[in-house]
Amino acid sequence: MIQLHNATKLYGTVIGVNDISLELEPGAYGLLGPNGSGKTTLLNLITGQLSPTMGTVHLFDARVSHDQQVLGQVGLCPAMDLLPIAVDGIEWVKYMTQLYGFSAVEAAERAHAALDLVGLDDARHRAIAGYSRGMKQRVKLAQAIAHEPQLLILDEPFSGLDPVARHDMTIFLREWISRGKSVLMASHILHEVEAVASHYLLIYGGRLLANGTTDEIFGMLEDYPREIEIVCDDAARLALLVQQQSVVDSFQFREDGQGLTIITRKTLEVYQQLPGWLEDQQVVIREMTSSDESLQALLEILMKIHRGEI
Amino acid sequence: MKPQYWRAVFTHEWRNSLAARRFFSWCFLIGFPVLIVGLLRYTQRDNPDPMEFLAWGAIVFVLIPGICCMLSLLLTAAPFLQAELEGRSWIYLSVRPGARDALLLGKYLYSVSRTVLMATITLVICMAIGGFLGEFRYLLAILVLILLGSLAYGAIYIFIGILIPRRAMVVAVIYSGLEFLLSLFPALINRLTVQFRLRSLLIGWMDWENSPDLDFFASSGLFSEVPAWQHVVILLTMTVVLLFLAGLLLNRREYIAIRDE
């Protein structure tokens, strides 16, 4: 479906995307990364908005610059907010649908169907200028799906949405995927991406840090140290206990002095052995957290690896 | 490119153009030449030596195929890309197959058709007020000049709009001023201007070449007596070439949304 081979995009001397190679089969993908990591640039390369400075980008086995018809299989919901325009929502979606080559009548039918699907009811006959953020997001989504594309590309779809709208968006995307369609969703709101996609592309500094399911990526990171944060009443005593253990690579005191941060490559063994270390030691553990099992932690680890910190 | 692509753009632009908020621009562009001609008529009412038809004809030529068309195209053709970039709708358009060409052709045809319609309405009213509605030859000549001028200037402004999207209108105004001045130079350069061609066509079609009032123009080479078809061919060629180049540029350039500056 999507193929990039050593794709690089430079804006003058600024690197937008740096030597990315990947092949994506139809499915649901989450493109994760902090702001400025190159997510939007990557999406723009895939949709043909930008041409790669080096390398190639193929979409459905075609280069967009050579075969624009392939864009008929793609629907894009960009991050940019719609500016207020004095056009009705239905008119605008119909116009956008006509630009896929549909007749006015068919475009109108598809526009209405798409707006029904995204839940924009009577407001569709009002000017977009009077829409709320959530309604504008629905209109943006409607114009992206009205022509029934195979691939839906969304850039920060949850941005600015209230919790109800986010829930609705999540439900919609799950239904979309269940119909056999593909989704590529760029976001920095990780738990919402996790709710929709099972396959992740982690990007940072224009580089693709990891590509796979959560298990596959965590599997890659087995040999990298993780952090376990422990809040206790006697950090010094705990430090004495921990430093003798071979499963612990290192530790450091928390800034507030109320515990330790343990760094280890063998997280599971630490969990298993910790009760034994504390037996009869009268050290009370108040809190123990490890964010390593979430995508957030995964991204942080990968970023540290990328920066050479670990 | 299938016709429905550019037709969608064309229809969309026309629908927007007829909205209430655009009413003022229609009134202004139709109204100001009518007002000037009306005031002229008023100044001439007691004149024992009224203005000759040639003078009226020259004034209407300057007003309608000149300024009225230029202003209309300045509003619609020059900022055609700037409007999409500032309105952040470019990204929606450019991700559609063939949308760039559709946008170019659709907006160009919209701006030309709007300009021709507006100028025609203005022309008829001005000629009625001026009292020379019976001059059919002149009426036809000006109608053709409106069409040719709109096609040519529309292409030029569209090209400027793609070349310099952020400053399209300012550059188009500078270009128009420069072109008008260059068209008055008795040298080869004036033959490259649209104004020269339109002027020559009008003088030729109205048989004004030998009018003593245009002696200065004739002696200074400010119009040409070559056959009219040559001027028409040159104007149409210029139009086609510029549109082709505009299409090439539009498809090859990468545009990102710009701030409204």
Add this chain to the structure above:
Amino acid sequence: MTMHDLGYRSWDADAPHQKFSWLTISRYGAKLAWKSQWLKRIIYLAFMPFFGLLASVFVYEQVSNWPQLYPALFVIVEALEESQQDPIEEIQQDPIEEIQQGPIEEIQQGPRPEQVLVEEDLPTARFDPSNIPNPEEYVQDYVDEHRSTIWRIGFYTFFRRSQGILMVLLVGMIAPGLISRDMQSRAFLLYFSRPITPFQYLLGKATTVWIFLLAVTTLPALLVYLVGVLFSPGLGVILNTWDIPLRILLATAVLTIPTTMLALCLSSLVNESRYARFAWFAIWIVGFLSASILFTADLQASGNYDIWTSRWAFLSPYHVLGIVERWAFGLMERPADVIPYLAILGVVTVVCFGTLMRRITAPIRV
């Protein structure tokens, strides 16, 4: 007692530098505008007439050292002074050419006895070096005698011809987006959530435009004045030209205040700057053309050459500004004729200011 019942707390401390908040707005706006390459190009272009004026004033002050220029000096000075006395402006022939043509039987604009010149009236006939014992002193006296008029004509031409047109381009580039952009992005809500009054906001926006206008009109003109004084024979020249800097400031006020108010008013009426920009250029183009056409028709119909009393000058902002600038530089034979045009500029300024204030405060009026 309910939670969060803190009551309304009014601001009773002094906000530091509040009086100069508008300066922050203008500095920011100017910095933003200066990023435009096209604006830079136009600013650089706008300095070319300055060099022309500078060279002219320099040559005028130093002409007594160049005897080969004496004949040309008299011709040019007389022609310039005559051109200002003769109220025909846009349709006037080049005065040098007119004089060199000799007697004029008929001119296209219609016969006018005062315009027919005969050869013995040519100023060159009066300057015969062989009859003057001390030509250099004679020329220097001539220069001193005509200095005030020639300088005023020079500055007027600078403001009217070159900078007047460049002003239209400059303001058309900078002003249309200043307020429309804030309205589009609702940035004015950010402005008014700070201790900034609407007037300060407006002043800041207007100053953004004035910074660039002053840079290409007032500052170069004052610099030329200074150079003229420095290259004149002595400080005594200030005695008969002391009014010129004040006239420069007056012409600046005439050129900048109403035009900026108009441009900002247009910007406040729309959300998209290109419509404001279009309206700005359309007003100047249509106004100039209307006045020119109707003036020419009047000329042909009634022989009324006098643009200063032409009933159509009011249609054209360019002509109105020209008339008032002419008055500002003391070049009008009948200064009272300027009153209607001053009134027009005043009305435009007041109406635009009022509209601006209404538009700016509309979102925060409850």
